[in-house]
Amino acid sequence: MADNERTNVVLGVSGGIACYKAVELVRLLVKEGYPVQVIMTRGAMEFVAPLTFQTLSGRPVATETFNLTQESEIGHINLADSAAVFVIAPATANVIGKITAGIADDLLTTVLMATQAPVLIAPAMNIHMYENPVLQENLRKLRRLGYHLIEPAEGYLACGYEGKGRLPDPEAILEQIRGLIKKKDLLGEKLLITAGPSREPLDPVRYISNRSSGKMGYALARAGSRRGAEVLLISGPTALEPPAGVKLMPVTTAAEMRHAVLDEFATCTAVIMAAAVADYHPVGFSQQKIKRDKKPFDLRLEPNPDILKELGEKKNGQLLIGFAAETENLTANAQKKLHAKNLDMIIANDVTKEGSSFDGDTNIVTIIDRGGAIRSLPLMSKDEVADLIFDYLLTLRH
Ligand code: CTP
Helix, strand or coil: CCHHHCCEEEEEECCCCCHHHHHHHHHHHHHCCCCEEEEECHHHHHHCCHHHHHHHHCCCCEECCCCHHHHHHCCHHHHHHCEEEEEEEEECHHHHHHHHHCCCCCHHHHHHHHCCCCEEEEECCCHHHHHCHHHHHHHHHHHHCCCEECCCEEEECCCCCEEEEECCCHHHHHHHHHHHCCCCCCCCCEEEEEECECCEEEECCEEECCCCCCHHHHHHHHHHHHCCCEEEEEECCCCCCCCCCCEEEECCCHHHHHHHHHHHHCCCCEEEECCECCCEEECCCCCCCCCCCCCCCCCCEEECCCHHHHHHHHCCCCEEEEEEEECCCHHHHHHHHHHHCCCCEEEEEECCCCCCCCCCCEECEEEEECCCCEEECCCEEHHHHHHHHHHHHHHHHC
């Protein structure tokens, strides 16, 4: 089935008290013009009648009690194929366990098994169930396999406890859905993205590095791949799972990163250097562990090559995007780097600002392009920043 025929938001509702919020989610989706197909589990029908969802979505709800006529008209594979995005909200611990184990023993899990659409799962349950290590392990597995998860909210739970486990507000789920059904506007792009820190070894047990978490680069890789690009992620050491569909090439030192980037440069259409490449490495590497001494220890460093500058000299049609981590004179310093490295766009952030640090999930950036446009953006998630960078990249392309 062609991508443009996958138009439905397929919403799987499993049995929990938060089902009433799924009703509101359907209302919001319909109001925004999304065609919604609801699938309910048997448990969900104990909380809300299918008629409620049917009335709001304007379509019969698919349930386990699907009869053969309905199956031949709608069919579980057709349902799976019609999804632009597949959402499960609320997702119970049971449904999450079944998905993780590959069990498809009801309509919801069967359709989910057959879908190729991005899947968004919104867990909602009692706080102790949510904290259960088995459930947490399942969530980690799903994340690793490329499922999108929306964290439960904190607050008063229907079971009487206070804590994490509430289904997030329907608006928050809607926002994630919007992001996931972005069109494939980066089809044909071959992106080379670097991420994370580099590590410059001193001896077998020590190295010099920086606080980069890699989150910005990984968010770019995720967004690029979701929007249809072929993505190669050249990453220094991080604690992150590589996004689904992205080719990961792990490196350690700046020299290794340079090597990998230069090898791939000719065949890519754009490079985004989000890595925090160390500017220096220790002179010489001690084969043995350097022993403690009473005297001061002088560490001599020599410069690493500037990878991005080298790309700027070599570029042949590729778009080049750099980052500028600054602590002062943000715009002026970033503009200098844009010109000195022959870039098409630079993303500058003040790493001293709260919400804009190396290892957080958010960023506050100023995006400057080669035409001189300067856009200062408010605090947003690194995923949102990534999407905006690609919107601007497309503007530059055209
Ligand atoms: N960069 C690179 N190679 C290096 C250092 C940096 O390719 N050896 C890239 C970074 O990935 C980033 C951009 O250059 O996209 C700017 O990095 P930044 O550390 O902000 O600037 P520097 O050029 O290193 O200048 P300074 O450290 O003096 O601010």
